Amino acid sequence: MPDNTVLLSTTPSIGRRLISIVYESLLALAVLFLPFLVFELAAQGAHTPLTEHMRQCLAFLVMGAYFIHQWSREGQTLAMKTWRLKVVLPGHSHLPLRVAAFRYVLAWMWLLPGILVSYLLDLQHWQALSAIGIGMLAWASTALFTGNGQFLHDRLLGTQIVQLPAPAKKARKVAA
Template sequence: MSKSTSKKPQRKPSQAQPPVAEAPVIAKPTTRIVAIVYDGMLILALLFLVGTALTVIGTLMTMETGTESSQAQSLPTWYQNVVMTPSFILTLVGFYGIFWRRGGQTLGMQTWRLKTVNNAGHLLTWGQSFRRILAASLMPLLFGIIGSLIGGSRTIMLTSAFLGLIFNYVFCLFNRRGLAVQDMLSNSITLKMPKQQHEGLWRGLKNRKRHKKSQ
């Protein structure tokens, strides 16, 4: 009698499961403040250039230039309020607006893998960017006004405005979702992106251009 040979079922080679992709999380206040410090240096340089150019233009348009330091004059108040202050605001709005519109992140935010989007997860529009900047300026402005009423000096006013800026992010510690003041008032959010999903600002711009060409 021939022995019946039973065939053992062959095991399929186990396929390695791909790692679970991390999800973006709401950025912590400390990381956001560090990114602001990075961007602040670039913003100060831009404001300095704009202020220098406007000062030269304003001096040529509104004042007689002397030859000695004792003849130096201050720019007229109307020029400072009507020309210089709006120009500084437009510079700030343009800086954040261009970066947020193009890739959702400034240079400082890119360093720390931060990205600002609206509540639907899309890049901000110009209107949403402007509302977010206004919302971020609300508490510093309010604190600055209170400081000027209490102390009256410029130093106290600027210190109070800085405390208002810090308050925007201290608020994250008391909010259940970890949102800052400007997040809530502008219906937008700043996320910490995972490493595998973070493509960077310039690569994101290139990918957007390629996507537009392919359409």
Template sequence: MTKQAAPSSTASPLSTPTLRRRLACWLYEGVLLFGVVFVASLLFSVVTQTRHGLQNRPELQAFLFLLLGLYFTWCWTHSHTLPMRTWHIRIQGPDGRPPSPGRALRRYLLSWIWLLPPLAAGSLFGLQGGPLLALTLGWIACWAALSWLHPKRQFWHDAWAGTELVFDPSQPTKAGRSRKA
């Protein structure tokens, strides 16, 4: 008996995850990164013998920026981070494969658009505390909503980096089982 390939017309391409799913993944990523940044900052402080929170601050920020860049670049070249895997989101390049290291690094740099504009405005206008938080959350909401203007509903930093997020329900979950949606 010969095996027949399924017609390509029945194969549906992977869809863009909903905005709600992507933001939930983003929030989960933030929770995990809190721990990563905490431990990395502690190790940095021990190694550099930092005795005060403002001591070595630019060096710590540069260290964390590089560490996060390495983390995201490595994870994205392997299709996903842990939160992305949990929410069945995969990142891919234009060819449908995981992005190259250069493309993943470009996405990492462009993804800072989520935070840099409100932080720069806050610094320029001397905002702190509640007003800075409100500005940041407002910007995040606006930036996320702008994805509705993209033809595939992707975030614009993904479009500029040449990557896209796709909902992949066939990704293995706990114990190697696949979830069917």
């Protein structure tokens, strides 16, 4: 594993991290597919208030298991690998499980304020999506004020998202 002191010198741009989040949301659908399929078969497609809350709980738990496992094991999810990003905790060889779990909970601050505003104001459809989008932009802007370019949840935990170097290009074999 590369030395963290080398990795910490390169903070990825906010745009690169946001694009990774968009890709991550697409991958989340794949992660949720099988658990939701099993749930829908068990619930027989019911849409009662109880089953809706159970779906939300299932999504929270499945995504939590995915992110916490990936961050504590390798420091990267699949989207982070694609964009060569890694979450590190200076002074540690890997992210402790407890820190990864707290990071997952705090990362919900990307969505929670917009969800709460939508609920409290009884916003529907595009208005609710707009409130969530504005909340996400507000949370993304925290990277401009934390002093080290990290989002607020990383600043609070002492974790950092770092940019990994591009892999070395393989030399082409010349035909003799």
